[in-house]
Amino acid sequence: MTPDPTSAPAARVLLIEDDEHFREGVLGTLRLAGFEVQAFGRAGAALRTLPAAAHELVLTDLRLPDMDGLEVLAQCRAFDPELPVAVMTGHADIDTAVRAIREGAYDFVEKPFGRDRLVTLVQRAVRQLRLARENRGLRSTLAAGTGLAEVLCGDSAAMRALRELILRIAPTPVDVLVCGETGTGKELVARALHDFSGRRGPFVAINCAALPEALIESELFGHESGAFTGAARSRTGRIEHAHQGTLFLDEIEAMPAALQAKLLRVLQEREVQRLGANQATPVDVRVVAASNDDLEPLIAQGRFRADLYYRLNVVNLRLVPLRDRREDVAGLFEHFIRGAALRFSRPVPEMAPGLPEALLAHAWPGNVRELKSAAERHVLGLPALPAAPVEAGRSLQATLEALEGLLLEDALRRCKGKVEAVCQELDLSPATFYRKLKAHGLRDS
Incomplete structure (x- = not known):
């Protein structure tokens, strides 16, 4: 029996078996079937290869001179919980092999075993591992996009x-x-x-x-x-x-x-x-x-x-609290409005005059949770905020000046009053910064 014909790279197997003649027999079987195998007679030396060798299956005897197969299993799972571990056991150790399965081993094979049984076990284990990693990669791709x-x-x-x-x-x-x-x-x-x-x-x-x-x-x-x-x-x-x-x-x-x-x-x-x-x-x-x-x-x-x-x-x-990332407020509010409208079976309402400015000026002590509640109230036709500090109907110039003051105040808080850092963030010269600071009645410390 040979591995399925595929362009996938050969599976990498770590073999741990202290009986030299038996180890050579298993090694030959796996290599003949097309697998890449590293073989060791002691667990300690084998486990030291885990960080660099990118094994896809660990095949270990239950009885080893320096540690038992359960300890090998524990160390492999601590290194990578996804890495499958299969144990080879004699008839007298079946109870221990079953315990290994309960503790996370992929499978066990009883000695003496046939060539086909061993190759099938390796194929199944590697196929399952590669599928799990592929699914994880797909999830990461989704997350990196919009998920x-x-x-x-x-x-x-x-x-x-x-x-x-x-x-x-x-x-x-x-x-x-x-x-x-x-x-x-x-x-x-x-x-x-x-x-x-x-x-x-x-x-x-x-x-x-x-x-x-x-x-x-x-x-x-x-x-x-x-x-x-x-x-x-x-x-x-x-x-x-x-x-x-x-x-x-x-x-x-x-x-x-x-x-x-x-x-x-x-x-x-x-x-x-x-x-x-x-x-x-x-x-x-x-x-x-x-x-x-x-x-x-x-x-x-x-x-x-x-x-x-x-x-x-x-x-x-x-x-980071919402007050320190005010650039997210408008987008979050719109996101929560759409969700609330869908949940309450209501149309998405238009923004009331002065509301965008009021949202930016609010301190948001309850952070995103408070913002979500404000969006839900807005969808239900209730005041989003108890009191808006920016008057509705104010002129464009007055609104821009108010927002400028908020941006200066936020930058000063984030930069801990360091003038050079604030000027760099807002792209201002020191002279312009101090002039605007005075105009808005703010201090740099």
Whole structure:
């Protein structure tokens, strides 16, 4: 039996088998079938080739001199959760092989096995991996075009950079910390990371501040029957439910200190132990945590564990508040108007006189969430804002002067009062800058 005739490159297989004669037999079979194979007698040397060799399948014996096949599986999954691992086993190790399947192995083959059985296994594993990577590439192409831009709207430099970073890190298994004010879209970012990750499991969201402290441990970790009064039957926790998916922990700063320690262990060991259970359950989960607050001051106050912060803070996405990207306000408002009109079965209304200026002048303390509510009110024929600071019917010159003042004020805040930076951003000479500053009653510090 030979691989399907195709122009695809030959599959790259990493073979780990300590029995020299058996290893040479498997090596010959795979190479004769057209596969590229690297063969090793010890796991340690083989695993060191993972970063550079771009293997598409790891084929390992369960019993090796320096580590067992389960440890090989664990290290391969830690390196790349998509990389298929198949185990070769004798009849006496069938139970261990089944355990390997439960822990994420692609398949197992019992010794002695036929040539056709081995080649078919390799073909299926590689075909599945290449299909998964192709689908992930298609998702990334969609996101780079319009997909992600429709979810995380805005053409400001901050939003473009955020979308690019999400696309770059989404396919990796790295945990992420998302920081930003209320209403900036932290859950949308977490969902985007999941949607473009290629992970097959669910997106599971939990608000750490919304659950009573007495329930949050059971909610996260689950429990066995009889673990505590009222636990009539076993329950799967949210972490275990998110297996092969994404766990989103919103308002992570509200998590009790004792549970922070348990969560840290989950992140380190990638296993979860239910309340009342004696054994831990392996989990393949990507954790995205979100916080409204800066966690570093909470660490200094003893309210948040430093080790958990550093474990979560491998990638930190900081969401810019709407007041610091006012160039996105008009486009976002129009986007939300179209969505609300469709949802409420209403026509898209025209902008009221003075409304565009009022939207730009508003401080938006509730960020994008507040802007969305304003758009919905506008579609329903209600005032979008409680009071518009720009009078309707003012002259074009007066409107332009008001907007100029807003732009100056925003630039000063973004540039922290540095005159040279403001002049460069607004393309002004220092003399013109100071003249306009005086005209609008502003100060440079």
